[in-house]
Amino acid sequence: MLKKSIKFNATTVDYYFNAKLAVLSKIVDRVNTILVTDENVFSLHQNKFKNWNTIVLKPGETFKVQATVDSVIQQLIELNADRTTTLVGVGGGVVTDITGYVASVYMRGIRLGFVPTTILALVDASIGGKNGVDAGVYKNMIGVIRQPAFILQDLSFLKTLPHPEWKNGFAEIIKHACIKDASMFKQLESADLNYYQKKPSELSELIKNNALLKTKIVQKDEMETGERKFLNFGHTLGHAIENLYSIPHGEAISIGMAYASRISEKELKLKDATKIINLVKQYELPTEFKFDKEKVFSILKMDKKKVKDSIDYILLNKIGSAVIQRFSFNQLKSYF
Amino acid sequence: MLKKSIKFNATTVDYYFNAKLAVLSKIVDRVNTILVTDENVFSLHQNKFKNWNTIVLKPGETFKVQATVDSVIQQLIELNADRTTTLVGVGGGVVTDITGYVASVYMRGIRLGFVPTTILALVDASIGGKNGVDAGVYKNMIGVIRQPAFILQDLSFLKTLPHPEWKNGFAEIIKHACIKDASMFKQLESADLNYYQKKPSELSELIKNNALLKTKIVQKDEMETGERKFLNFGHTLGHAIENLYSIPHGEAISIGMAYASRISEKELKLKDATKIINLVKQYELPTEFKFDKEKVFSILKMDKKKVKDSIDYILLNKIGSAVIQRFSFNQLKSYF
16 A cells, blocks of 8 residues: 655645555544445445444536435435534545535535545546536536545455446546656557556556556646646547536547547647547547537536637647647637 | 725725615626515615616515525526626525525625625624524524625615614614624614614714624634534524524514523623613513423534533623523523
């Protein structure tokens, strides 16, 4: 196990890499701690939850809504949770987003930790303090930014991770390589999902590096006024089609990254658009999708990144180097 | 008009004392601003809301719940509110609590201002950044702490303030005097509600001093780890009976202050308990109430100030000087 304490604006976050869930009992007081997970994780890893107070949610993005938050709060009241309680989200991005939000607003904020159980949550969702729920077709419309007290990575949860979830997670890893790390991009080119599924130490190293890459970006710009926006590469169009067509997050942002690469080719003379599209395909992710342009635009017009009649779009100069480009909706439309 | 800019941990809050609502158009961009108020304020001051985007809530503590928050968020989406929008709560404590909470979580936080229209909101609710909603009988169970960008005081709203609301507001003013300002206590003893209702400049001075008294306490201890707890004088028992018996906030905390004064007499040899109780009566507020001890204790056990089997109670050494005393629930019970 490797422990790293990393300072953010208001708090320090303890990262436990290559750890086991059992370590949790050394970080928190069991009597005063409530785990939040979903039915999938709970049924596949029941023994891990033994002797822990646990709230079990219905799984999936459909339940990432205020009604679930209301129900968790009701359960916390019934469990006598108070300001000394620690809440720990054990699950994928939906579980960490909801748990982080509840812990931020319950009694105006209680202690929070994460045990991410999917690749996507390990390298992305559990890191950076963004949390919240969707409002109708609008993703992450409600939430706050608040860092957890700790993040514990136990990769043994990945043994039961369904194959589509591997693809979802690698979409974010490819994103990190595109915006920030050309050498990681090369490393990914020389492998595939099957390789990482069979090489636990290479996988563990890749996950740690991705968690730290995102951490570094967030540390510099917690409130997303600058560089943190790079992490939205592929996410603007991605989020719109994800909720409109209920397709998996990784697939949606892969399509978004493919579009953003082609736009970068035209706007910024990016040479490697085809290389990026090929890498996305190599990790079994889609790069094309037939969508209703008008419907997608009506959602883009409510995107959080929108400013009046334009939107900040993330493009690439080259692999490993992102830029923010403001487009009017009309300009953008001409590209789709 | 007097403008003061006061620095808190993460932001600066601009206070506009003795101002007019019309000044608002110089502080915010009208097109990009949405006011939130309630039916009472809106119908009594319709002309003030002309040409402003306004969301009108049902009035009263009953509506200080998550369902109202959900509905305001839905309306913001329909009004195309984005990250450049400013939300301004124009009303009493319920309006400022809900507006502050919505502005904190909508798109992970948008700009916020307050125009408090009741004495309670002017001297207390609009100040200090606490916001949120109730969960069943548990007051302010859900919320965050986030300072507004500005607070604009327009005392012309008080012309239509119902008499019971004057009493509510003065309960908090008496509280401030008890915990922090012996000379204000004397000043209050030499007057009554009728006096302040007829002397606008004395009232305006009193309100400004109370707003600044609370501001100073919050500034030193925004996250309520120490001195800010003094502001809970009268509020622990007060909140419990307020929601259990649906009595006005000012009456509830007056009863709470009377109990806390008597307990201070026994625990800390406070000499002036009777003086405090008489001042409360002088401002037409109750000091006694028949309540169900068991029911009140079951609520106290879910109070945010609870720590395991004890609770931090605010007592007085003398008028103008508060202390935090931790009681076990059993000790406390013996006093009721």
